[in-house]
Amino acid sequence: MPVILKDIAARLNLSVTTVSRALGGYPDVAAETRERVLQAAEEMGYHPDVTAQRLQKRRTDTIGLVIPTSGPRFSDPYFTELLAGVGNETARQQFELLIATRPPDTPEERETYERMVQGHRVDGLLVARTRRRDERIAFLCGNGFPFVAFGRWGEELDFPYLDVDGQAGMDQATQHLINLGHRRIAYIGAPRELMFAHFRLGGYRQAMERHGLPIEDGLIAVGDLTQKGGYEEAQRLLGLKVPPTAILAGNDLTALGVISAAQERGLEVGRDLSVVGFDDIPQVEHAHPSLTTVSQPIYDIGVTICRMLIQLLQGEELTERQVLWQPELVVRSSSGPPGPGTVSRDLAK
Amino acid sequence: MPVILKDIAARLNLSVTTVSRALGGYPDVAAETRERVLQAAEEMGYHPDVTAQRLQKRRTDTIGLVIPTSGPRFSDPYFTELLAGVGNETARQQFELLIATRPPDTPEERETYERMVQGHRVDGLLVARTRRRDERIAFLCGNGFPFVAFGRWGEELDFPYLDVDGQAGMDQATQHLINLGHRRIAYIGAPRELMFAHFRLGGYRQAMERHGLPIEDGLIAVGDLTQKGGYEEAQRLLGLKVPPTAILAGNDLTALGVISAAQERGLEVGRDLSVVGFDDIPQVEHAHPSLTTVSQPIYDIGVTICRMLIQLLQGEELTERQVLWQPELVVRSSSGPPGPGTVSRDLAK
DNA sequence: ATTATAACCTAAAACGTTTCGGGTGTCAAA
DNA sequence: TTTGACACCCGAAACGTTTTAGGTTATAAT
Secondary structure: OOOOHHHHHHHHOOOHHHHHHHHOOOOOOOHHHHHHHHHHHHHHOOOOOHHHHHHHHOOOOEEEEEEEOOOOOOOOHHHHHHHHHHHHHHHHOOOEEEEEEEOOOOHHHHHHHHHHHHOOOOOEEEEEOOEOOOHHHHHHHHHOOOEEEEOOOOOOOOOOEEEEOHHHHHHHHHHHHHHHOOOOEEEEEOOOOEHHHHHHHHHHHHHHHHOOOOOOHHHEEEOOOOHHHHHHHHHHHHOOOOOOOEEEEOOHHHHHHHHHHHHHOOOOEOOOEEEEEEEOOHHHHHOOOOOEEEEOOHHHHHHHHHHHHHHHHOOOOOOOOEEEEOOEEEOOOOOOOOOOOOOOHHHHO | OOOOHHHHHHHHOOOHHHHHHHHOOOOOOOHHHHHHHHHHHHHHOOOOOHHHHHHHHOOOOEEEEEEEOOOOOOOOHHHHHHHHHHHHHHHHOOOEEEEEEEOOOOHHHHHHHHHHHHOOOOOEEEEEOOEOOOHHHHHHHHHOOOEEEEOOOOOOOOOOEEEEOHHHHHHHHHHHHHHHOOOOEEEEEOOOOEHHHHHHHHHHHHHHHHOOOOOOHHHEEEOOOOHHHHHHHHHHHHOOOOOOOEEEEOOHHHHHHHHHHHHHOOOOEOOOEEEEEEEOOHHHHHOOOOOEEEEOOHHHHHHHHHHHHHHHHOOOOOOOOEEEEOOEEEOOOOOOOOOOOOOOHHHHO
16 A cells, blocks of 8 residues: 555654645745654655645646557657657656547547547647648637647637748758759648648749749649658659659658659669658658758757647746747758759750 | 536436446436436536546556657657557557656656656556666566566566567578578677667577677677667778678668668668668668568557556456567568679678 | 734645445335 | 335545645744
8 A cells, every 4th residue: 555645644643734735845834844754754655646636736737649640550750759859848847748649530539639638637738730620629729728739720710839831941942952953843742631731832832933933733742741652652753754853752751752762763862863851850861862851850849839838737828829930951962953864854954 | 617526416406426326327326317417417518537536446547658768869660650559559448648758777767667656647557678677677576566568578577578589580580691692791789788689689699600600799780779870880890891791780770771871882782782670660661672671560569568558457367478479571672692792702602 | 911923733625536335215025 | 014125316435635724832022
């Protein structure tokens, strides 16, 4: 049986109240008494029952995060890094982190959110990867439940979020390729349902239009954010009669798949084909060739949304309720001028 | 204010007890009464307060997992997949999953375990990646706290675990390379402190010895399980006067780094250099070249250790307390016979 | 000698649930 | 009419805390 307040009180001939207040650091306990309590607690190996504390305080000091996972072979390094940021910050602030992994936009996911909110399992939630018709956000807003999102939302609801300017990021990336001399630039994005897919694709379009370059439907593909998806879409694009000289990927995993497909066709990435990703997950720096990508500080994003949420929970006003960070293009070796061997080089002139 | 039992009781002129028992499905409630209670609960939007239930039942229906993360740029796909398995199974069994991310073998990690155990935050724990001197296991065994480990332990403590036979796996991998004709086979393992590093290295040694091949200290390197570590160690090995014709990596991430280093040196992996990994994370199937690796079903491992733990918590006997799964070598394109261009090919004869 | 103040302590209520040990009323059997 | 059995319901205690609202004693001020 674990030691409880009552045990300490009995041993010291004190009331439970006094023991509690001594441990709680209240000033109306004699210094000597506090000392005795502290020592007894130490000796007896007392640790407060967190459940009882929660019931009494009516908060759980726990935040929740539901990770959208698709299928058993789900493994997105992006989420590991986000999780590391969130996890470390929660711990630093003496909070707990409740995690669920559920396929996005399913009854299971919905139930999980309901469970967390309605059973008071968590004080607040983090919502990752906002979607176009995001019932999670509608649900949380509707219930007035505290949350912070990583990502914006189309509808006119006012909630706290942090987002990275995917449009500006992808614009930069596209601009970079155009500057190198590319004209025929393909794009393998993420499913349309995801908000960020929207913004990133917008950045591509914006940059292309600015330079009067045609946007061909045939050069715009939709992947599934995995390496495999990138591989397959790239195979298709590279098999075109007039293939692109550069491919922009909606995220790094997709980009890695593109590289893989290119290499399998004997192309040298960075010369015969330029590839640019988005995210800057740790893996891509030491890939071959190292990947040019739009870098967003995933770990710091995790830390920050976590910090925002906890601030919110503690009743503080957020200095910035809606934050947009600017990503940064990191040029590495996977992008270069369209090579002499490129089929469509002449078209570029 | 959320609806509580008392509210329902008041509305129906019943006692809290009866309402509770009606909702709990006890037989000593009139069918008609139960019906009224159920309907009122539905109408009023009642959801039990999970904290109060926990306090009363003295269980949390929560299991914990502390993910060992090293540094902010931590991102191991292996853990994402494990997490997906654990997460889905916990949800299926109506449990909650409490996650922490802490650097291994640090005071922070120790405190987190203490917090979880002593504050009764969780009913049981999953321990991943057992270590040679694993204070986590010593602590949990010492406290008689329920847990299941992914990985064995050297010391003579009897606890439930699931492990994959790394020795057999690496033996197979080594055998595969030897069969292909390789003789000069290097090994980039994981830090010695990790139990699995031990077994896997043992498998390499075992196979080499069986074939009377010399085990050169200079060909055995220690990585850090990341792509970067693999890259750096591979650069060193490939820079040797007589470089190896094949490199075995202690995990897939390391293997990807090796491939990257080889390609940077202009080697064609699978011909000029063979590379074999361990884990079979989703990424490696669509890498270029696709990676030959020892496959362990990470997702299923997550599901299984989770299932074992919950069984344990529910007081059931485990049919198998200590399980050892056999991994399987998956041959893809990163391994082949030592090529004609290989420096040390002649030595092999 | 009274009153105010301060220092220290505590009983009891509260948090929302489940469970224990009856209690009441009805009906059938004796 | 009593007795038992049964069906249904309920008060109170319990889970381990914190908080509220004092209570007691000693000391200082009047």
